[in-house]
Amino acid sequence: MAPVLDVRGLEKTYGDVKAVQKLTFQVAPGEVLGLVGPNGAGKTTTLRCLAGILPPSSGRLRVAGYDLAAFPVEAKHSLAFLPDEPRLFEYLTVWEHLNFVARLYGVADWEERARALLEEMELAGKEKALPGELSRGMKQKLSIACGFLHSPRLIILDEPLTGLDPLAIRRMKASLRQRAEAGTALVLSSHLLPLVEELCHRILVIAGGRAVALGTLAEIREQLSGPDGSAASLEELFIRITSAA
Numbered sequence: 652m653a654p655v656l657d658v659r660g661l662e663k664t665y666g667d668v669k670a671v672q673k674l675t676f677q678v679a680p681g682e683v684l685g686l687v688g689p690n691g692a693g694k695t696t697t698l699r700c701l702a703g704i705l706p707p708s709s710g711r712l713r714v715a716g717y718d719l720a721a722f723p724v725e726a727k728h729s730l731a732f733l734p735d736e737p738r739l740f741e742y743l744t745v746w747e748h749l750n751f752v753a754r755l756y757g758v759a760d761w762e763e764r765a766r767a768l769l770e771e772m773e774l775a776g777k778e779k780a781l782p783g784e785l786s787r788g789m790k791q792k793l794s795i796a797c798g799f800l801h802s803p804r805l806i807i808l809d810e811p812l813t814g815l816d817p818l819a820i821r822r823m824k825a826s827l828r829q830r831a832e833a834g835t836a837l838v839l840s841s842h843l844l845p846l847v848e849e850l851c852h853r854i855l856v857i858a859g860g861r862a863v864a865l866g867t868l869a870e871i872r873e874q875l876s877g878p879d880g881s882a883a884s885l886e887e888l889f890i891r892i893t894s895a896a
């Protein structure tokens with residue numbers, strides 16, 4: 652099956668800082684890839700490049716078969732990027748946000764979808780609220796609803812559960828799982844390693860901008876810990892890998 656996301660030799664430098672170096676990986680339809688690494692490892696930079704927000708210094712990115720540099724509109728139409736800090740329009744209500752996103756992406760049956768998403772995100776009844784009247788978690792949920800509205804083939808999430816309460820976390824995990832089961836590819840970055848362990852099919856560990864491990868948790872365990880580490884948690888492996896790197 653053709654990958655939804657194909658990353659070849661991605662590099663990003665800021666002046667003298669090599670934030671991301673030679674990253675190559677693919678994400679298949681229905682697959683959830685977890686991106687983990689210590690502070691400053693290059694996770695946000697990688698996600699911003701994948702979303703077409705930051706131009707890479709070198710390398711090639713394809714989303715749903717479209718080269719992100721050559722066909723940015725088509726590639727971006729196929730993805731949603733959900734940053735860790737929800738970015739909303741101060742003077743648009745919840746409903747107007749969804750309407751605006753629907754018009755940007757040309758979603759014909761948006762009202763029906765928007766209603767279902769507001770139910771899913773527990774925002775029903777908040778249609779007329781402005782962002783200033785929403786809690787931090789509600790803003791996060793609205794941002795996620797906007798990202799899901801055009802049914803993207805690739806969803807990129809930076810720390811998706813920040814600010815959500817325990818019940819909302821459980822629901823969000825179920826929402827992400829459902830979308831993956833329906834064939835959406837997901838890339839999520841998080842420091843919450845139990846979440847990554849629970850949701851992700853494969854894990855990419857980066858440190859100092861470089862990939863230091865890529866595979867299923869079982870494969871990473873086998874590569875790194877040898878026979879004695881067969882039960883090592885992702886947290887233990889993470890500490891071993893990133894200390895060595």
Ligand SMILES: Nc1ncnc2c1ncn2[C@@H]1O[C@H](COP(=O)(O)OP(=O)(O)OP(=O)(O)O)[C@@H](O)[C@H]1O
Binds near residue numbers: 691
């Ligand atoms: N706009 C920028 N200008 C210069 N350097 C930057 C910029 N953004 C990030 N960097 C540098 O790039 C490197 C990677 O940063 P990045 O934010 O991608 O890391 P991260 O893995 O997301 O970290 P964290 O877990 O702390 O969020 C760091 O050395 C950081 O200082």
